[in-house]
Amino acid sequence: MKHDKRNLFPIFIFLIFLVSFQNCSGQVSAGDTFLFGLSEQFDKLFGKEAATAASCTSDITITTKTIYLEEDGDVTATFNASNDSGLNLSAGQWGYISFETCIYPNTPFSGSIDIPVSLTSNYGSRIYSVKSYPGAESALPTKLSFTGSGVSERQCFKFTASHDSLRNAVVNPLIVALGTMTQKDGNGKETSGTYSGKDVCDISVSLDDADAPGVRVSNISRVMEEPSPSASATDGNFQVKLRTAPTANVTIPINDIYDSVNANNREGSANPKTLTFTPTNFSTPQLVIVTSIDDLEIDGVKVYTVEVGKTTSSDLEYNGIKPRNVVVYNRDQSVPGYAYMRFDSSTGSTGTSGGTVTQFATDENNRFGSKYSNFQLKLRTKPTNNVTLAFSSNCGNKCNILTPTLTFTPTNWNDYQSFQVEGKSDSANSGNVDYTISFVASSLDSTYNTTVTEPTFAVRSCDNDGTHLLQPCNFSGSPLGTASGRLSAVEGATTKIWMISQTNPGSDATIALTSTDTTEGTVPATVTVNSSNYNFMENNGANQILLTHVDDNEVDNAINWDVTTSLSTGSISYNPIDIYAVTTDNEAYFYVSKSGSTKEGSSSGADTATIDVCLGAQNTEEIKISVACAIYAAGTAAYGECGTLSTDTLTFPPSSRVNDEDAGDANCKNSSKRQTVTILGDEDTFSDGPQEFVVNLTKNANIDGVYSSGAATLPNQTITNRDNEPLGKRIYVSVVNTPGEMTAQGVFAADQTCNNNRPSGVTGGSFKALIVSNSAGSPSEVNNRIPNGINWVLTAGYHYYRCNTSGYANCSDEYSSLFVADGSAGFDPTNLPREFSTVGDQYWTGMTNTLVPATQVSTPVCTGDGLTYLHNCHGFTYQNCPSNPTSYLYGQSWTMTSANSITSQEAVCTGSKKLICVEQ
Numbered sequence: 001m002k003h004d005k006r007n008l009f010p011i012f013i014f015l016i017f018l019v020s021f022q023n024c025s026g027q028v029s030a031g032d033t034f035l036f037g038l039s040e041q042f043d044k045l046f047g048k049e050a051a052t053a054a055s056c057t058s059d060i061t062i063t064t065k066t067i068y069l070e071e072d073g074d075v076t077a078t079f080n081a082s083n084d085s086g087l088n089l090s091a092g093q094w095g096y097i098s099f100e101t102c103i104y105p106n107t108p109f110s111g112s113i114d115i116p117v118s119l120t121s122n123y124g125s126r127i128y129s130v131k132s133y134p135g136a137e138s139a140l141p142t143k144l145s146f147t148g149s150g151v152s153e154r155q156c157f158k159f160t161a162s163h164d165s166l167r168n169a170v171v172n173p174l175i176v177a178l179g180t181m182t183q184k185d186g187n188g189k190e191t192s193g194t195y196s197g198k199d200v201c202d203i204s205v206s207l208d209d210a211d212a213p214g215v216r217v218s219n220i221s222r223v224m225e226e227p228s229p230s231a232s233a234t235d236g237n238f239q240v241k242l243r244t245a246p247t248a249n250v251t252i253p254i255n256d257i258y259d260s261v262n263a264n265n266r267e268g269s270a271n272p273k274t275l276t277f278t279p280t281n282f283s284t285p286q287l288v289i290v291t292s293i294d295d296l297e298i299d300g301v302k303v304y305t306v307e308v309g310k311t312t313s314s315d316l317e318y319n320g321i322k323p324r325n326v327v328v329y330n331r332d333q334s335v336p337g338y339a340y341m342r343f344d345s346s347t348g349s350t351g352t353s354g355g356t357v358t359q360f361a362t363d364e365n366n367r368f369g370s371k372y373s374n375f376q377l378k379l380r381t382k383p384t385n386n387v388t389l390a391f392s393s394n395c396g397n398k399c400n401i402l403t404p405t406l407t408f409t410p411t412n413w414n415d416y417q418s419f420q421v422e423g424k425s426d427s428a429n430s431g432n433v434d435y436t437i438s439f440v441a442s443s444l445d446s447t448y449n450t451t452v453t454e455p456t457f458a459v460r461s462c463d464n465d466g467t468h469l470l471q472p473c474n475f476s477g478s479p480l481g482t483a484s485g486r487l488s489a490v491e492g493a494t495t496k497i498w499m500i501s502q503t504n505p506g507s508d509a510t511i512a513l514t515s516t517d518t519t520e521g522t523v524p525a526t527v528t529v530n531s532s533n534y535n536f537m538e539n540n541g542a543n544q545i546l547l548t549h550v551d552d553n554e555v556d557n558a559i560n561w562d563v564t565t566s567l568s569t570g571s572i573s574y575n576p577i578d579i580y581a582v583t584t585d586n587e588a589y590f591y592v593s594k595s596g597s598t599k600e601g602s603s604s605g606a607d608t609a610t611i612d613v614c615l616g617a618q619n620t621e622e623i624k625i626s627v628a629c630a631i632y633a634a635g636t637a638a639y640g641e642c643g644t645l646s647t648d649t650l651t652f653p654p655s656s657r658v659n660d661e662d663a664g665d666a667n668c669k670n671s672s673k674r675q676t677v678t679i680l681g682d683e684d685t686f687s688d689g690p691q692e693f694v695v696n697l698t699k700n701a702n703i704d705g706v707y708s709s710g711a712a713t714l715p716n717q718t719i720t721n722r723d724n725e726p727l728g729k730r731i732y733v734s735v736v737n738t739p740g741e742m743t744a745q746g747v748f749a750a751d752q753t754c755n756n757n758r759p760s761g762v763t764g765g766s767f768k769a770l771i772v773s774n775s776a777g778s779p780s781e782v783n784n785r786i787p788n789g790i791n792w793v794l795t796a797g798y799h800y801y802r803c804n805t806s807g808y809a810n811c812s813d814e815y816s817s818l819f820v821a822d823g824s825a826g827f828d829p830t831n832l833p834r835e836f837s838t839v840g841d842q843y844w845t846g847m848t849n850t851l852v853p854a855t856q857v858s859t860p861v862c863t864g865d866g867l868t869y870l871h872n873c874h875g876f877t878y879q880n881c882p883s884n885p886t887s888y889l890y891g892q893s894w895t896m897t898s899a900n901s902i903t904s905q906e907a908v909c910t911g912s913k914k915l916i917c918v919e920q
Helices: 260-265 446-451 747-756 871-876
Strands: 015-019 060-062 066-070 076-079 087-089 098-105 112-120 127-133 143-147 155-161 174-178 182-184 203-208 215-217 235-242 250-255 268-271 274-277 286-292 301-308 326-331 338-342 347-350 361-363 375-379 387-393 399-401 405-408 417-419 421-423 433-443 456-462 470-473 487-490 494-501 509-515 526-529 544-549 559-565 579-584 590-596 609-615 623-629 642-645 649-652 675-681 691-699 717-722 728-733 767-769 799-802 842-844 890-896 902-908 916-919
Touching: 066 098, 066 155, 098 127, 098 143, 127 174, 127 203, 155 203, 235 274, 260 268, 260 301, 274 286, 286 326, 361 421, 361 470, 375 405, 387 399, 405 417, 421 456, 433 446, 456 470, 487 494, 487 544, 494 526, 544 579, 590 717, 609 623, 609 691, 609 717, 623 642, 642 691, 642 717, 649 675, 675 717, 747 767, 747 871, 871 890
Parallel strands: 066 203, 076 098, 361 456, 487 579, 728 799
Antiparallel strands: 015 066, 060 098, 076 087, 098 155, 112 143, 112 174, 112 182, 127 155, 174 203, 215 235, 235 286, 250 274, 250 301, 268 286, 301 326, 338 347, 338 375, 375 417, 387 405, 387 433, 399 421, 433 456, 470 494, 494 544, 509 526, 509 559, 559 579, 590 609, 609 675, 623 649, 623 691, 642 675, 691 717, 728 916, 767 916, 842 890, 890 902
């Protein structure tokens, strides 16, 4: 059989994993490693200790130098310079159906470079090798030529494996030898430039036999992220299973500290550490979970290898097998900035945008010292150089900074260091004010020197110097307790402020307290300052003033009230300033409670929704609420989802206020004074999944003294209407034409064409081509795609909708389906409500317009090839006979002859046609 893609039978599954080297001596770098590949030395890959013999230049990038194919993989990988991995990956987990690696000079140059290419293959037609880029696929050349454009001129090779269903002897890898470079000037004369005379690294491609004892290792399930508030994927997994049943148990160790990148598990950990397979469970995949760890360093995407170790077993065929390892990508989520710990041991952190930290206090006669103003700092990420913080303040004469600088090194960056500031007298009666402590970071580490905005620390300065013998005091971040900054809390809550003194009073000094509105707030009758608390602000101390904001069960919005202080008695005679407060309302004019959801076509019970409305204030007049479905324009998702309402008006007679125990959104539905509306969902004829609609609640005009207020409004309610049609799937026509020969992958290549050539706006999901693999296969065979077979692309009972560029986000042609798949997962192409695409378009399908796999009477014999050809372009892998290129194969196609009907006809396989793509 010739080494030609026409001699490859249609393939179903392939597997490949990759190892990347900085040079042929085995040095590895993250930039030369790609997702789901293998980052390690070549000798380690195969369990050998000998170093690679020859060295090669690092001036030429080869995106993947060592490739490992398996006969039964399920992933396709194409090179992509724009993502983390350098690869575009198709769906699947057990390896690659095809793999592309690219070659290019690292830096621009003048003239040209030639690289000799030669191929040594021990696999024959089991691996198909082509030059894939630029241009159409072609045979591997004898040399690669580059001009002075550097990376923009990359050239790529693609390797694809086939499953021959035979147990083959173990052979050496396929080697693409890239020889010594020749560099020439613009006139074609050899020069001694940067690249001249340097040896380019070879490419090695190995193939694992799917029909021999072996270990299958899946790819890691995803790129992971270090734990952080914004992280969405902090763990991943891979699976391991055996290919064939062993005669004894097989043990496989898992080593997650295999390389230095993950020393001491600084990037992640894998569990379990050992897998055991028995003759019974050998084919059941066992899961290894890899969990990301935050190393607190700004280090980008870190790549490390989890080693899947050699097997041990008394079954000699399964003893000593070295499975492939798994490369893990851990994306950095570390946020540079500062972590702090306040004097009260509460902690927090700031990010790159800085921020303000509160809850500190000093006093102007410095009786607190630094008790309530000290804090500790450390860096959130490891710096590359020392970071020095220089502190300053805008406090004027009200404070002294006791810690002018702090320095963090790459060694102690994660250790807290203390900062202290104390109060100072300014001899002025200026009242309590806040000031800030700030610092400037200086470092050769550009992140902390320029990128990170330093936080500030707000400190409350309590004015107990001058004539202020007694002074109310609390922490920054709280209102001052003045007429313009009242202590605020909702009804039922409390606030705190403390009374401190200018000096130690020696014995008790007692101040009488009075609330100006006890219906809104109450305070203790007295507060006492003495020698044990005059310079403390602790909970439950005798100098603490606890303000209780009264719940009055009335809708009265926010009400101001004051705490009046009297002349103190005892050791100090002084009348402190009054304290100002405000109580905010916790009642509402209306309480609204929603329950349930609707379902299309239902009329009662669990498929209805209810809205309960209660009054939170006492009404003296009748109150009416209008209820109506919101109006939506045709073509919007919620159009036609709201059905019927049990009433269009809710009426509340006078004195309908709910009891205290029934108040609140959650309990309104329990009150006997509630009014209720029941909602039914509307019915449509298309599959659109659950859709939300809104029920508007509008207060009617009234003359009630409370509810006539414009503030008395109700929130509209959103209801979910559940679908009762079968699930919907999308259909579109590929935006490119493809010949009947779709490479050795056949219909699987058609699937790739579908997913890679979508109309604009079609995102997400996985699509397969509406096409049969051949007309002779059994519906139960895994390799065949036959109507109503196990690989058929339509599902009985599902609605299928045409996707186009009309702007409908759900591709539903204004919610009218193309067809509903019948019980045999088929439809009638001669009777459609609209065309698949433009009238006159043709599509490769391999079947008649009755969905019967087609046969071609004109299929050539191709005498001399010694092969038996399948119908439909030999399963869409051939366009003519290898021995006679003028003898064409034929396949079945469809033509959109009208807006409602499709015809079926034979077509020459060299012709290019579109594909009908179906969501899975």
